[in-house]
Every structure is written in structure tokens, then in C-alpha cells.
Amino acid sequence: MCPLLMLWYPCWCILLGNFCVSTFSFGPGQHGGDGIWSGNELHNSGSISSNHSRSGISSYAKTLKISLPLNSSVSCEDLEGVGSFDTTCLVNSNLYLNSDLYIYGTGNLEILPHVSIACPIEGCMVTINMTGNVNIGQYATIVAGSVVFAVANLTMDSHSSINTTALGGSPPPQTSGTPVGDDGGGGGHGGRGASCLKRNKTSNWGGDVYAWSTLAEPWSYGSKGGGTSSWNKFGGNGGGRIKIQVKEIVCLNGSIAAEGGDGGLIGGGGSGGSIFVHAVKLKGYGTISAAGGRGWGGGGGGRISLDCYSIQEDVNVTVHGGLSIGCPGNAGAAGTFFNADLLSLRVSNDYVMTETETPLLDFPTTILWSNVFVENYAKVLVPLVWSRIQIFKP
Numbered sequence: 001m002c003p004l005l006m007l008w009y010p011c012w013c014i015l016l017g018n019f020c021v022s023t024f025s026f027g028p029g030q031h032g033g034d035g036i037w038s039g040n041e042l043h044n045s046g047s048i049s050s051n052h053s054r055s056g057i058s059s060y061a062k063t064l065k066i067s068l069p070l071n072s073s074v075s076c077e078d079l080e081g082v083g084s085f086d087t088t089c090l091v092n093s094n095l096y097l098n099s100d101l102y103i104y105g106t107g108n109l110e111i112l113p114h115v116s117i118a119c120p121i122e123g124c125m126v127t128i129n130m131t132g133n134v135n136i137g138q139y140a141t142i143v144a145g146s147v148v149f150a151v152a153n154l155t156m157d158s159h160s161s162i163n164t165t166a167l168g169g170s171p172p173p174q175t176s177g178t179p180v181g182d183d184g185g186g187g188g189h190g191g192r193g194a195s196c197l198k199r200n201k202t203s204n205w206g207g208d209v210y211a212w213s214t215l216a217e218p219w220s221y222g223s224k225g226g227g228t229s230s231w232n233k234f235g236g237n238g239g240g241r242i243k244i245q246v247k248e249i250v251c252l253n254g255s256i257a258a259e260g261g262d263g264g265l266i267g268g269g270g271s272g273g274s275i276f277v278h279a280v281k282l283k284g285y286g287t288i289s290a291a292g293g294r295g296w297g298g299g300g301g302g303r304i305s306l307d308c309y310s311i312q313e314d315v316n317v318t319v320h321g322g323l324s325i326g327c328p329g330n331a332g333a334a335g336t337f338f339n340a341d342l343l344s345l346r347v348s349n350d351y352v353m354t355e356t357e358t359p360l361l362d363f364p365t366t367i368l369w370s371n372v373f374v375e376n377y378a379k380v381l382v383p384l385v386w387s388r389i390q391i392f393k394p
């Protein structure tokens with residue numbers, strides 16, 4: 001029997017997970033991150049620094065004195081690659097950028113194993129727009145604040161990564177993702193950040209949520225965590241943004257990450273950023289994560305949406321809140337994982353204990369969602385305009 005709640009009152013209702021039986025099975029995730037990105041020095045505006053990788057022909061350092069064309073595509077040669085973007089370009093050098101990168105072509109791109117393309121600057125944008133296929137080899141990484149792919153097929157070999165963790169730019173204006181005050185609260189985005197202040201029941205959360213209206217196609221940065229003093233104004237940085245628009249297949253054995261940054265003992269964790277994947281088929285054993293960062297108060301999870309006709313094998317999708325060092329029982333709240341093909345919403349905290357809620361705002365009235373799963377210690381808050389909610393107790 002399923003108890004049916006009729007909710008019409010102008011107030012909020014807190015639902016505790018687990019409810020709704022999950023039939024979704026998550027397989028073993030793989031964790032990348034052993035790439036060779038080492039955060040080397042940056043160069044003058046608009047220049048690229050290149051270094052041949054371990055797998056490259058030779059190992060020497062070289063700085064290219066070229067200017068990156070603004071808003072127009074670089075060439076394969078500019079990246080010290082072999083071939084061209086209109087046929088196939090092989091990138092075998094590490095690239096350290098300090099401004100946005102735009103790659104456009106009608107061919108294929110292959111990033112060889114262990115190569116890293118990095119623009120480790122908040123909000124720095126890497127766009128790869130190609131008619132053909134992109135292959136990211138084992139242990140290869142792309143690090144930036146925003147990463148956009150518009151390609152036919154994207155293949156990410158094991159231990160490869162697209163990583164915008166802690167590289168978010170400014171969150172949308174008029175949002176309050178970064179908590180005020182100096183109690184080291186976590187940043188909010190898909191879920192609220194945690195606060196370790198226990199004085200007052202109504203204020204035991206840090207940064208607030210935002211960007212609910214773009215749940216199905218998220219494109220907002222996460223927020224910084226709060227600081228613990230006027231010297232330490234901020235905690236961990238917010239997660240970045242990743243948009244993957246693939247015409248055919250995404251084969252993911254590596255990881256796609258937009259996690260919040262770590263605030264340590266002196267600040268809240270940043271909130272997770274945004275990840276959107278559109279493809280006909282998504283398969284593999286990799287990880288897609290917009291988890292909140294760890295900190296004095298943990299950051300809230302970000303927003304992930306997958307718009308894929310079929311999802312095969314065991315891609316591990318995670319939006320859990322970050323751990324709170326100052327109050328381990330109250331991590332950041334879970335973010336949102338929307339399946340835009342099945343129209344289902346999943347809010348899971350991956351068994352990370354929390355007291356902090358994930359507010360779910362307007363329920364869609366034009367198209368009905370098939371399911372809302374609240375599970376694995378997530379806690380949601382719904383306005384009672386969600387007129388009918390069926391709760392299935394496992």
C-alpha cells in the first residue's frame with residue numbers, strides 16, 4: 001500500500017530519505033586524477049606553454065610565444081599537435097593556458113595518454129567544437145573552469161578526466177550560495193551548504209540553493225564556502241561547469257568532475273558546479289560528479305542532468321554534499337541529478353549523514369515527472385504546491 005499525501009497548505013514539508021525504491025544500480029566507479037597536471041607557472045596573457053609528455057617523443061620544456069586568437073579557433077600546430085583539426089589532430093604535449101581556448105574543426109581530435117590541457121583559472125573556458133570524434137587517452141586531463149564539447153562521439157579512456165573542480169567563476173547574480181557571516185558554512189547550489197552553528201535551529205545551514213529553473217540543463221558555477229574570520233573571508237571554491245553535447249555515443253571510463261573545493265579547517269567547502277550531458281548513448285564504467293567540497297561546514301552538491309536516450313553499463317553519478325569537519329553528522333546537502341530523458345529526479349547523499357536540506361522548488365505543471373527519488377540520507381524540503389506526492393516506503 002502506498003500512502004498518498006495530499007498537500008495543499010502554504011508551508012514546507014521535510015521528507016527524509018530513503019523513500020522511493022530505487023531500481024537503479026551503480027557500479028564500481030573509477031577514480032581518475034593520477035594525471036600529470038602539476039599546476040606550473042603561468043605565462044603572459046594569451047600565450048600557451050607547452051611541455052612534451054612522458055608518452056611524447058622527447059621530454060623537454062618549451063614555451064610557445066604565440067597569441068591565442070580571441071574567439072576564433074587555434075590550429076593544431078598552435079597546440080604543437082600533429083595533423084589538423086579538419087582531418088585528425090593528435091595532441092601529444094602538455095598545454096598550460098592562461099586564457100580561453102576555442103577549438104573548431106571538421107575532423108577528429110585525439111589527446112594522447114598522460115597529456116594535460118590545463119587552464120587552471122577560475123572561469124577559464126575550453127570549448128571543443130568538432131564534426132568528428134574526440135578521444136581522451138588514459139590519464140589525460142582537461143582542466144578549466146568551464147568545458148564545452150560539441151562533437152560526434154566522445155571517448156574517455158580509463159583514468160582520463162575532464163575536471164573543473166574548484167575552478168568555478170562567479171555564480172549567477174542575486175543568488176546567496178556563499179553564506180554570510182564567519183562560521184565557515186559550506187556553499188550552496190543544488191543543495192544547501194552545511195553550517196556547524198547549532199545555536200539556532202532555523203539557521204543551521206550555510207549557503208542557499210539556486211538555479212532550480214535550469215535543473216534540466218544546468219549551467220551555473222558552484223559558490224565559494226564561507227570563511228571563519230575577516231582574514232579568511234572565503235572557504236573552498238565553487239565547482240565549474242561542463243556541457244557535453246554529443247551526437248552519438250559517449251564512452252566514459254574516466255571521470256567528469258565539477259566538485260566544490262576543500263575549505264579545510266578555516267572555511268566552508270565550495271558547492272558543486274554543473275554538468276550536462278546530451279548524447280544518444282552513454283556507456284562505460286566512469287564517474288560523473290558534482291559533489292560538494294569538504295570544509296568546516298561541507299558544501300552542497302551541484303546539479304547534474306543527463307539527456308541520453310540510453311545509459312548502459314555502470315556510470316556512477318554523484319552529487320552528494322561535502323563532509324563537515326566542524327560537525328561530522330551534518331554534511332552539505334545533496335544536489336540534484338535529473339534524468340531529462342526519463343524525467344526523473346534523484347537526490348542522493350551517498351550515505352553521507354546530513355541535517356541540511358535540499359529544497360525542491362516549483363513542481364512542473366506542464367509535463368509530469370515520472371519519479372522523484374530521495375535516498376541515501378538525503379533530506380528534501382518541498383513547497384506544498386507539490387499537490388500530490390506518493391511516498392513508497394521500501
Ligand SMILES: *[C@@H]1O[C@H](CO)[C@@H](O)[C@H](O)[C@H]1NC(C)=O
Nearest residue numbers: 026027028029316317318350
Ligand atoms: C560512486 O561515487 C561516489 C563518490 O565517489 C562513491 O561514494 C560511491 O561509493 C560510488 N558508488 C559506487 C557504486 O561505486
Ligand SMILES: *[C@@H]1O[C@H](CO)[C@@H](O)[C@H](O)[C@H]1NC(C)=O
Nearest residue numbers: 031032033161163165255257
Ligand atoms: C580534479 O582536480 C582536483 C583539484 O586539482 C583534484 O583534487 C581531483 O582529484 C581531480 N579529480 C579528478 C577526477 O581528476
Ligand SMILES: *[C@@H]1O[C@H](CO)[C@@H](O)[C@H](O)[C@H]1NC(C)=O
Nearest residue numbers: 040049051052059060061062
Ligand atoms: C616539462 O617537463 C619536465 C619533465 O617532465 C619538467 O621537469 C619541467 O618542469 C616541465 N616544464 C614545464 C614548463 O611544464
Ligand SMILES: *[C@@H]1O[C@H](CO)[C@@H](O)[C@H](O)[C@H]1NC(C)=O
Nearest residue numbers: 068069070071072100102125
Ligand atoms: C569573445 O566572446 C566573448 C563572449 O562570447 C565576448 O564577451 C568578447 O567580447 C569577445 N571578444 C572579442 C574580441 O570578440
Ligand SMILES: *[C@@H]1O[C@H](CO)[C@@H](O)[C@H](O)[C@H]1NC(C)=O
Nearest residue numbers: 104127128129130148149150
Ligand atoms: C559549433 O559550431 C557550429 C557551427 O559549425 C555552431 O553552430 C555551434 O553553435 C557551435 N557550438 C558550440 C558549442 O560552440
Ligand SMILES: *[C@@H]1O[C@H](CO)[C@@H](O)[C@H](O)[C@H]1NC(C)=O
Nearest residue numbers: 131132133152153154248249
Ligand atoms: C561514432 O561512433 C560510432 C560507433 O563507434 C560509429 O559507428 C560512428 O561512425 C561514429 N561517428 C563518427 C562521426 O565517426
Ligand SMILES: *[C@@H]1O[C@H](CO)[C@@H](O)[C@H](O)[C@H]1NC(C)=O
Nearest residue numbers: 155156157158251253284285
Ligand atoms: C571501458 O571499460 C570496459 C571494461 O573494462 C572495456 O570493455 C571498454 O573497452 C572500455 N572502453 C574504453 C573507451 O576505455
Ligand SMILES: *[C@@H]1O[C@H](CO)[C@@H](O)[C@H](O)[C@H]1NC(C)=O
Nearest residue numbers: 181197199200201202203204
Ligand atoms: C535564528 O537565526 C536567524 C538568521 O540568522 C535569525 O533571523 C533568527 O532571529 C534566529 N532565531 C533565534 C530564535 O535566535
